[in-house]
Amino acid sequence: MGIEGVNSRIANIQSRILALQGQQATTTTGPAAARGGAAPAQGSFASQLRSAVAANQGADKSYKLNSKGIPEDLVAYGNGKIPAEALGQVGDTNHKLWAPAAQSLTRMIDDAKRDGVKIGITDSYRPYEEQVDLARRKGLYSQGGLAAKPGTSEHGWGMATDLDLNSDALSWMRKNGKNYGYVENVPRESWHWAYRPPS
Incomplete structure (x- = not known):
């Protein structure tokens, strides 16, 4: 540095x-x-x-990323199989993400709060078994549902979070999220935000 x-x-x-x-x-x-x-x-x-x-x-x-934008150290573990030591807690919540994503999300939530905006979290890292259960309950995207095929979810890499956003918070995220590495990348899910690490 x-x-x-x-x-x-x-x-x-x-x-x-x-x-x-x-x-x-x-x-x-x-x-x-x-x-x-x-x-x-x-x-x-x-x-x-x-x-x-x-x-x-x-x-x-910065991180060495594969062709899908996933850090190579995460790829070695496998989607939905990230070990606890590679995850970090988001603020004082029970939610966890890949440690750099968790740190960035924590900072973003704190900064939004200072701006008078509340950002909540409804979902974060999703182990493989939870991905299977979600696909069973909510259906696959390819069939009009809300779940990625198990083993392919951004949540399974610990690099995506589902946020609880009112209109002010959504507007704040769309203006500021990229400054923390977060992008809105699922058109029909304004609550889903993915972390893009620097490469």
Whole structure:
């Protein structure tokens, strides 16, 4: 990584620290403090710093992709067979994706929240067995259903998420998603967003 990458990470962490300091100042001088009560905590400095560092890990990394855009290290595992150590948790949810995709989605959700936009998650990594069950319940795309053929789903690579989006959130995603590597790539599913790692 070049010096520009290091400087960019430092600047990002510094901006998050300043934002946290601003929140703490509001907490200690805001209306609740004036009444003698405590304002709600916005998270400790340490947790904010950890979040900022985690969000920037791998930000400058690029991946060797196969002809379908899948990182070669994931291809070695197989669709729907990604091991737990290659997955990352998305924020404080129970959802998991391939670790770089999870980090990017976590950062995107946090940034949207700062813009006053709520982005929820309804689905994420889908093991092979779940893909089989979904295809049975919802039918295959090729037959007018909503499921990819088991073993071919972007969810099975841990590189796609289904989001809970109201109209404001969908508009925000269409404007900003690409900045986090996420693209809307299924025409009849505005909730389905796929991660495209840098190559």
